[in-house]
Amino acid sequence: MPRRFLQRYMPRPDTLKRRRSLRFMAPLIADPRLWLLTRRSVANAFSVGIFCALLPIPFQMVVAALGARLSRCNLALAVGLVWITNPLTMPLIYYANYRLGSLFFDTPVREAPMRLSARWIAEQMHDILPALLVGSLISAVILAALANAAVRLIWRWHVSRHWRRRQRKRRQRRARLEAEFDD
Template sequence: MPRRLLQRYMPHPDTLRRQRSLRFMDGLIGNPALWVLSRCSVANAFSVGLFSAMLPIPLQMAVAACGAWLTRCNLPLAVSLVWVTNPLTMPLIFYANYRLGAWLMDVPVRDAPKRLSTHWVAERLGDILPALALGSAVTAVALALAANLSVRLLWRWHVSRSWKARHRRRRRVDCDDGL
């Protein structure tokens, strides 16, 4: 993974510490181990962030921050990846998780109404919740593992490609100097 690209978009810890709303997290934000951009910290951040994003719970960002602290992975990346499930994508993702859970539990799937509302969800929460929880847990684990493996392989491929390019440049310079 291009470390410079990730660093370009990451906020600086001092900028976050100066915000009043985040002062209670000063110890967490100020921990330099949670801002490292290495293959392991980025891969684990993808796992933590996407795992937290698939959970149908409030405060997903807090769960991702705690997960980043526990696994010592990149904090801003883990917290920002929670936004995969934003207000636009959340209904689709959680409905797909519900359908997966219903399929795994071998229970009939309740079709979504033409107009999804909180009232409809509240009425059927007892029927929906077990399948949604199971589907979300399975999706979260599968996505976390796939993301971790993909990031590690992509990072390794990028480093290997950079080494080969550097080796070709050095050989070309050595050949030019020999002539």
């Protein structure tokens, strides 16, 4: 992962500390370890962010911030990745999690009515909630682990590609200098 690319889109801790709405989090924001962009901190931030995003809980961003603090990973990435489940994607993701939980419990999947209402959801929540929670936990753990491994592999590939490119340039420069010296 190119560090410069990530730094371009990351918020600055000092600007966040100056915001009035975030002053209560100043001690958390002030910790410089939570703003590092290393292979470990970015990979763990992906794990924390995706894990929290797939859980059907309120205040996912707060949970992701606490998870970033506990695992000492990049705070901004962990909190930003929670927005994978936004109002547009949330119904699809949670329905897929519910179906996965239903498969786990080997129960029939309840079909949604043509007109979805809050009343129908409230009536069905008792039956739906266990499957939704278990399916969400299963998908959160699996996708968080896959994201962590993928980020580490991509980061390693990027660094090795950069090193090979640098070695190739050194060889070419050395060959050019030797050719000039021989002439």
